[in-house]
Amino acid sequence: MSTWISALAGGVLIGLAATLLLWLTGRIAGISGIVGGVLQPRQGEVAWRAAFLVGLIAAGAAWLWLVPGAYTPRQGFPPVLLVVAGLLVGFGTRLGNGCTSGHGVCGLGRLSLRSLAAVLTFMVTAIVTTYIVRHVA
Structure with missing residues (x-):
């Protein structure tokens, strides 16, 4: 897959995720704030944050599984x-x-x-x- 196509797809998905999180929950998709809310939990704030972080990790894992060799350390x-x-x-x-x-x-x-x-x-x-x-x- 061409580099610009994967970059474009990634950008669209990031924008879509940020937009949906803001529309559906009124929350900003800042990763440091989301992680901070999991590490210093407040009632009613952990589930959506954990789900967002699991989704980030799962999406990365899925990309690596679907596109072998996409990442070389x-x-x-x-x-x-x-x-x-x-x-x-x-x-x-x-x-x-x-x-x-x-x-x-x-x-x-x-x-x-x-x-x-x-x-x-x-x-x-x-x-x-x-x-x-x-x-x-």
Whole structure:
């Protein structure tokens, strides 16, 4: 399958999931907030959050099963650095009051200026980090 077709399909599915969650529950599909609500549960808030997360994992597993070879892990990254990177991402989502999915997909769709500032910060940081990793380090 062509890269642009799978990217387009993925984008449409993400947008559809975010739209349906907002229409049906009034909730924003920010993954960090959904995970946070499972880790610090409140009554009546866990079931839909857990179902959403199970759906994310099941959809990824289904894609890997239906399209063998769609994912090939990159080699040469020390596991300790991956764990540290994951923790830094978690810290960043708390610091920014949301993650790229919440701000980028949902916030921009709602014309939120706060989300625009967050997305610009994410993108500039990603570009600078990639440049440093590939060309300086």
